[in-house]
Amino acid sequence: MVAISGHYRFVVYRSIDRIFFWFGFGSLYLHHILKSFIDHIRKCPIFHKKVSTSIHNLNADKKLGRFKKIAYFVLNFINNLFPTNRIDPSVELCLFNLTSSKNYFEKIDQMGSPSRILSQLFLVNLPWLDIKKELGNINILDIGCGSGLYGERLSDYSGGLISSYKGIDIAENPVWKDLKLKHANFSFEKIKDENILSYIPPKTNLFFSQSSLEHLDDVLYFNQIKEYTEKYKEPIIQIHL
Numbered sequence: 001m002v003a004i005s006g007h008y009r010f011v012v013y014r015s016i017d018r019i020f021f022w023f024g025f026g027s028l029y030l031h032h033i034l035k036s037f038i039d040h041i042r043k044c045p046i047f048h049k050k051v052s053t054s055i056h057n058l059n060a061d062k063k064l065g066r067f068k069k070i071a072y073f074v075l076n077f078i079n080n081l082f083p084t085n086r087i088d089p090s091v092e093l094c095l096f097n098l099t100s101s102k103n104y105f106e107k108i109d110q111m112g113s114p115s116r117i118l119s120q121l122f123l124v125n126l127p128w129l130d131i132k133k134e135l136g137n138i139n140i141l142d143i144g145c146g147s148g149l150y151g152e153r154l155s156d157y158s159g160g161l162i163s164s165y166k167g168i169d170i171a172e173n174p175v176w177k178d179l180k181l182k183h184a185n186f187s188f189e190k191i192k193d194e195n196i197l198s199y200i201p202p203k204t205n206l207f208f209s210q211s212s213l214e215h216l217d218d219v220l221y222f223n224q225i226k227e228y229t230e231k232y233k234e235p236i237i238q239i240h241l
């Protein structure tokens with residue numbers, strides 16, 4: 001049996017009171033935070049229809065408030081828990097197996113990020129001769145082309161099978177001028193916004209993007225590609241990395 005003096009009994013009681021006070025205050029504060037978070041989430045534009053594999057269209061390129069930043073991470077975490085959810089059943093998922101060959105690594109920029117290196121290895125390993133047989137003349141539109149250097153890479157990786165390459169971006173790049181002088185089949189154009197339909201050359205049959213889709217309204221983008229393909233009525237390939 002332990003005896004507690006009056007002074008220590010007061011200290012113990014006061015400590016317990018503080019614990020309950022802070023626990024109660026913390027619970028109310030947490031409830032307020034969660035309620036505000038949910039209210040903000042409800043106001044965010046969420047894709048309710050199955051037109052996207054993502055459940056949201058929050059974009060970190062646009063200024064996000066505190067709650068939308070939290071929502072961005074939470075919703076992406078949920079997306080990643082179900083990577084095959086909401087995928088069109090007609091889409092076939094295939095694994096990319098890299099053929100081990102030193103020659104491939106000699107062709108790519110090995111100073112890039114891991115994701116860029118893997119993307120380049122994927123492009124090098126594409127069956128370009130089969131693509132040529134499927135499409136005929138390969139006419140590429142590079143969306144969000146940046147400097148346009150992927151035009152040269154695609155031409156190199158394909159073994160010179162590219163008939164034409166056009167790069168579009170919202171920001172003009174000084175490298176474009178040099179590339180157009182170097183390659184007669186290259187062209188570039190600065191666009192005003194995400195409405196790309198009017199910038200698609202008539203015979204485009206390969207749509208390409210590298211690290212661009214996360215900066216676009218993907219539903220708007222693919223709807224425009226769909227509109228183009230319905231009019232083109234020829235085989236079309238899309239490559240988005």
